[in-house]
Amino acid sequence: MNTAAAYEPYASTGRSWLSRSEAWLDSKGKGAWIAVMVLGFIFFWPVGLALLAYLIWSKRMFGKSCRNSRSTVLSQGFKASRTTGNAVFDAYKADTLRRLEEEQEQFESFLERLREAKDKAEFDQFMEDRSRRVAETQKTEDENA
Known part of the structure; x- marks a missing residue:
């Protein structure tokens, strides 16, 4: 598999590294978000706390609706x-x-x-x-x- 093609949805030049990272974590699922949050707590607790607040605020922590799942699939380049x-x-x-x-x-x-x-x-x-x-x-x- 061509690795450049696998990351093509995240390589948009109009998006910041932060939004590309968010899209990448969304494509990996809730487990990836939790892992990054735990690592944030381990290395520098304010980062973990900020990620926890973001996960709760964006409703990524407590489940996803069909609408959110559909937008995640579309952001992965599904045509x-x-x-x-x-x-x-x-x-x-x-x-x-x-x-x-x-x-x-x-x-x-x-x-x-x-x-x-x-x-x-x-x-x-x-x-x-x-x-x-x-x-x-x-x-x-x-x-x-």
């Missing part, structure tokens, strides 16, 4: 339009990828609707509790007056 030379297989692959993208969009919109419904239910419960407390307070004040 869905790459042909195999077999027209039937390429058509099947294109159709399958299109169908999967549609399903992913539908699932993400379902999750968004689910979050909105949960938020609405929590807000409605809050408003109900609040109105109940206000009514009880007024009832207590009326009895005491």
Whole structure:
């Protein structure tokens, strides 16, 4: 395998060494981030602490959504339009990828609707509790007056 081709996605001249390092670590997975963080703690603890803060802030530490995984795959140089030379297989692959993208969009919109419904239910419960407390307070004040 050509090693220059393997690192081609990271050799972009418009990107800094920091963003290239981030892309490289993303391609290696969460274990690489943890290893670098541990090494940072071992050699110079502020570096490890800074990496830990970055991992938590960027949500790399506690799992990844499909969207993040997809962007990681795309940043690695994956091209869905790459042909195999077999027209039937390429058509099947294109159709399958299109169908999967549609399903992913539908699932993400379902999750968004689910979050909105949960938020609405929590807000409605809050408003109900609040109105109940206000009514009880007024009832207590009326009895005491």
